[in-house]
Amino acid sequence: MKVGRGGIASRLKMKRIQEAISTGKRLDGRGLEDYRDIRVRTGVIEKADGSSEVFIGDTRVIAGVEVSYGPPFEDTPGEGILICNAEIVPLASPEIEPGPPDEVSIELARIVDRGLRSAGIVDFSKMEIIPKKTVYVINVDIFVLNYAGNLIDASSLAAVAALRSTIKPVFEAAGGEIVPSGRREPLEVRSIPISVTLSKVAGALLVDPTSDEEEVMETRLTVTLDERGNICAIQKSGPEALSLEEVRKAINIARSKAPEIRRKIMEGI
Amino acid sequence: MSGEEEWRRVDGRRWDELRSIRIESGVLPNADGSAYIEMGRNKIIVGVYGPREMHPKHLARPHTGVLRCRYHMAPFSTEPRRSPAPSRRDVEITMVMRYALEPAIFLERYPRSTIDVYAEVLQADGGTRCASITAAAVALADAGIPLRDLVAACSAGKYDGRIVLDLNDHEDKYGEADLPIAYMPNLGSITLLQMDGLLTPEELDRCITLAIDGCMRIYEVQREALKRKYEVKKEGGEG
Numbered sequence: 001m002k003v004g005r006g007g008i009a010s011r012l013k014m015k016r017i018q019e020a021i022s023t024g025k026r027l028d029g030r031g032l033e034d035y036r037d038i039r040v041r042t043g044v045i046e047k048a049d050g051s052s053e054v055f056i057g058d059t060r061v062i063a064g065v066e067v068s069y070g071p072p073f074e075d076t077p078g079e080g081i082l083i084c085n086a087e088i089v090p091l092a093s094p095e096i097e098p099g100p101p102d103e104v105s106i107e108l109a110r111i112v113d114r115g116l117r118s119a120g121i122v123d124f125s126k127m128e129i130i131p132k133k134t135v136y137v138i139n140v141d142i143f144v145l146n147y148a149g150n151l152i153d154a155s156s157l158a159a160v161a162a163l164r165s166t167i168k169p170v171f172e173a174a175g176g177e178i179v180p181s182g183r184r185e186p187l188e189v190r191s192i193p194i195s196v197t198l199s200k201v202a203g204a205l206l207v208d209p210t211s212d213e214e215e216v217m218e219t220r221l222t223v224t225l226d227e228r229g230n231i232c233a234i235q236k237s238g239p240e241a242l243s244l245e246e247v248r249k250a251i252n253i254a255r256s257k258a259p260e261i262r263r264k265i266m267e268g269i
Numbered sequence: 270m271s272g273e274e275e276w277r278r279v280d281g282r283r284w285d286e287l288r289s290i291r292i293e294s295g296v297l298p299n300a301d302g303s304a305y306i307e308m309g310r311n312k313i314i315v316g317v318y319g320p321r322e323m324h325p326k327h328l329a330r331p332h333t334g335v336l337r338c339r340y341h342m343a344p345f346s347t348e349p350r351r352s353p354a355p356s357r358r359d360v361e362i363t364m365v366m367r368y369a370l371e372p373a374i375f376l377e378r379y380p381r382s383t384i385d386v387y388a389e390v391l392q393a394d395g396g397t398r399c400a401s402i403t404a405a406a407v408a409l410a411d412a413g414i415p416l417r418d419l420v421a422a423c424s425a426g427k428y429d430g431r432i433v434l435d436l437n438d439h440e441d442k443y444g445e446a447d448l449p450i451a452y453m454p455n456l457g458s459i460t461l462l463q464m465d466g467l468l469t470p471e472e473l474d475r476c477i478t479l480a481i482d483g484c485m486r487i488y489e490v491q492r493e494a495l496k497r498k499y500e501v502k503k504e505g506g507e508g
Binding site for chain 2 (some may be wrong): 237238248
């Protein structure tokens with residue numbers, strides 16, 4: 001789970017991974033810019049308003065969406081609320097222990113959240129129920145069920161797929177109170193942001209790292225793009241630096257990979 | 270581009286102008302190293318302790334030192350008052366701040382030890398993570414810890430359709446994009462890079478190069494702050 005710089009075991013692993021990368025291949029036979037098999041399913045949790053399950057290789061993430069209502073934030077009184085939460089539950093890996101979310105889960109939730117928000121995935125200005133008093137609140141809960149690397153891309157994919165599958169309850173105002181109308185309608189999702197995370201391993205940039213590759217990686221850069229090719233979020237995370245050339249290269253790889261992953265999500269729904 | 274020269278931002282700056290910046294080193298008698306930064310209306314104080322023995326001991330690493338950071342905002346640093354408990358944002362900034370500083374430090378020289386960097390935001394006005402990293406690098410140097418390079422940090426972004434340098438609180442909140450960068454000027458290494466908002470690939474590249482340019486200018490201010498302290502000591506020394 002930890003980013004980079006492991007102990008003796010990972011130094012041995014590092015050597016094997018390095019040798020593979022010097023031939024342009026990886027231990028599992030993939031090229032540097034190849035993803036593992038990606039599968040997206042939606043509607044996996046009937047009780048949730050929207051849900052999805054994403055597999056990237058052995059990494060498995062499930063996301064649930066609930067649409068409810070509540071008071072708006074003080075600084076955005078006329079706007080709806082989107083809250084993203086991520087948990088890497090203990091059954092996901094022998095290294096995870098029960099407890100409150102650690103910095104890895106918090107960062108994960110915040111990167112996914114920024115991608116959704118910046119891409120304008122929903123129209124926050126159309127989520128008011130009672131002016132200045134009550135707005136729609138969308139909760140996106142991401143659960144990592146099996147950790148095998150590349151959680152950011154998988155979680156972001158799961159969040160978008162779950163939102164796209166969401167059939168939200170319609171709330172109405174009567175006499176200043178909220179009453180459920182009993183009706184449901186699809187949540188209007190305006191954009192499909194895709195996160196592509198580049199990991200720097202043994203000096204090379206590669207996509208979709210396995211957990212072994214993540215254990216020995218130097219650093220990583222996540223680039224989130226919308227369908228028009230605009231960049232809506234970036235996060236560098238990891239103990240080593242990147243040169244400007246590496247950053248530019250990473251952004252270009254992300255731009256070329258995003259449409260391919262976006263197709264997976266379209267097929268899955 | 271002809272209108273660019275006359276156009277002024279909400280606080281009167283040109284598009285490529287930094288806020289006024291002042292850094293003072295050695296401001297905390299108890300700390301091994303410290304620095305205070307004012308950048309616009311940001312007021313941030315950073316203290317460094319270490320290298321020192323790691324407590325609790327099980328966190329110590331036998332072959333290398335560990336850098337620990339804490340980014341924290343004072344309850345009175347924002348309007349309205351914020352809760353003193355660390356928020357999810359604080360946890361994330363703490364993490365990226367550690368990643369931003371770590372490449373500058375020869376941690377392998379300090380097995381079993383820790384270097385602790387504490388940043389307290391006393392007043393926040395946009396760009397606090399960058400100002401904290403900038404001050405932390407000066408505090409690390411002030412602590413006498415050898416560094417591969419100083420780390421200077423600065424943001425660029427888009428406000429009102431234009432690319433601007435060093436966003437203030439208003440531009441950060443109401444602008445289209447914010448991109449903080451931390452940079453080691455002599456090594457040409459980017460140690461922090463985040464982005465939030467919406468930019469075309471061309472705008473993104475302009476933001477990155479503009480923010481790096483800002484870092485280069487901030488680096489000069491950092492150097493001056495360290496030199497100034499050294500010179501004062503020389504004049505006022507007992508010798």
